[in-house]
Amino acid sequence: MSFTHINQNGEANMVDVSEKTVTARIARAEAFIEMTPSTLEMIVKGEHHKGDVFAVARIAGIQAAKQTSQLIPLCHPLMLSKVEVRFDVQPQHNRVRIETLCKLAGQTGVEMEALTAASVAALTLFDMCKAVDKAMCITGVRVLEKQGGKSGHFVANAKGHQA
Known part of the structure; x- marks a missing residue:
């Protein structure tokens, strides 16, 4: 199996999808952000001072999906x-599960957009809550x-491999 973003000379290249x-x-895609029970409760109750x-x-996640080609080298801009x-609040695990969905009719897949949306949504939660919980973890x-x-x-x- 060869990497699609490497040409025959070993150089990075954008895949031609025109055909x-x-x-x-x-x-x-999904991502999780783990936090203290008090931080999770504050978010759920809408008591965070940032709204x-x-x-x-x-x-932020939606915007990130739309900007993926600006963030990931060699990624095609997609319509x-x-x-x-x-967001799925999971108090039993002191975390929030983020699930994203990206769709289009096109010539290349949208996995990177879905992953970017999940990642940036998690990063935004981290950014907004870091003043009250510095030990949050995105996983x-x-x-x-x-x-x-x-x-x-x-x-x-469940382990990430094809079912």
Whole structure:
């Protein structure tokens, strides 16, 4: 198996997708941010002095997905048709699970956009809460599912491998 972003001379190069078929493509990703129970409670109750941290993190994640090609070298700029960022508060684990969804009709996949959205949403939560909880930890950033294109449908299992 060869790397698609390396040419025959070993040089970095942007993959030519002009001959690929336009297909419906989706990707889902997740990330977690662990924090103290008191920080999680403050966020859930809406008592953070900066306001609704979930609303800000959701917008940050959506914006990040739209800017992925500006952040990741050799990543194609894409015309996203849908970006979704959802939060699942998991008090039993003192964390928030972030799940993202990116969709488009195009010639290349949207995994990087979904991963970037999840990462930046987690980073935004960290940034907004770091004054009250410096020990937060972002973990488990991964692709959950990918559909469309030549490689078909991928669904990760609990360990991150294809189910």
